[in-house]
Amino acid sequence: MRTRSTGRPSGSSLVYSTYIGGSHGEFAHRIAVDSAGSAYITGETHSDDFPTANAFQPTLHGVLDAFVTKFSPSGSSLVYSTYLGGSESDHGQGTAVDASGAAFVTGVTLSADFPTADPYQPTPNGAGDVFVTKLSPSGTALVYSTYLGARRETRHTLSPSMPEEVRTSPAAPIRWTSRP
Numbered sequence: 496m497r498t499r500s501t502g503r504p505s506g507s508s509l510v511y512s513t514y515i516g517g518s519h520g521e522f523a524h525r526i527a528v529d530s531a532g533s534a535y536i537t538g539e540t541h542s543d544d545f546p547t548a549n550a551f552q553p554t555l556h557g558v559l560d561a562f563v564t565k566f567s568p569s570g571s572s573l574v575y576s577t578y579l580g581g582s583e584s585d586h587g588q589g590t591a592v593d594a595s596g597a598a599f600v601t602g603v604t605l606s607a608d609f610p611t612a613d614p615y616q617p618t619p620n621g622a623g624d625v626f627v628t629k630l631s632p633s634g635t636a637l638v639y640s641t642y643l644g645a646r647r648e649t650r651h652t653l654s655p656s657m658p659e660e661v662r663t664s665p666a667a668p669i670r671w672t673s674r675p
Contacts (some may be wrong), residue, residue, distance in 0.1 A: 511570030517542025521562075525590045526599070532568030535598050537561065537587035538567025540578070549634050550577035550611065561587030561602050565634060575634025585626070596632035601625060604642070612637035620644050 516611070517539035527535045536574035540562050544553045552560075560580030567574055577660055579587060583605040591599045604626045605618070610619055616624075 516635040517545040534566045537590040548573040552578040559584040561585045561636045581608035584609040598630045614641035
């Protein structure tokens with residue numbers, strides 16, 4: 496049997512494993528890994544003591560906020576970890592990372608005060624809108640963050656069929672759909 500080195504882990508041993516969370520419920524929905532091996536995780540938390548570091552939003556603003564966490568390549572430290580949400584429920588459900596280390600997050604928000612920056616759509620259009628957010632590589636600022644929706648939205652996925660303007664990477668752009 497011949498093998499060759501690809502510079503990637505072979506999957507035959509554990510590189511790291513860790514927990515992250517606060518005193519209430521957390522759900523992690525997606526993970527992305529950059530070229531350096533840093534892991535980006537998004538989901539939602541009920542915890543007001545969820546671990547934060549170098550955070551854009553250091554405190555829980557609603558009953559349920561999205562979170563974005565970046566682990567170092569070794570998994571031994573947080574590069575950043577931030578809440579992302581308004582005064583209602585916000586669900587982080589998709590993530591991707593570009594070559595500069597900027598994280599793209601998509602999800603659903605019920606908050607009329609979800610954090611926006613340079614928004615395509617500055618206000619919600621329904622009872623629950625999709626959000627699309629780009630965090631700076633340091634995690635301390637929003638590059639942009641926008642509501643995206645019609646009267647009723649469904650889930651969103653990562654798909655290569657999106658226009659270039661909203662693509663997060665050639666393999667994993669963000670796509671959303673509306674219900675009829």
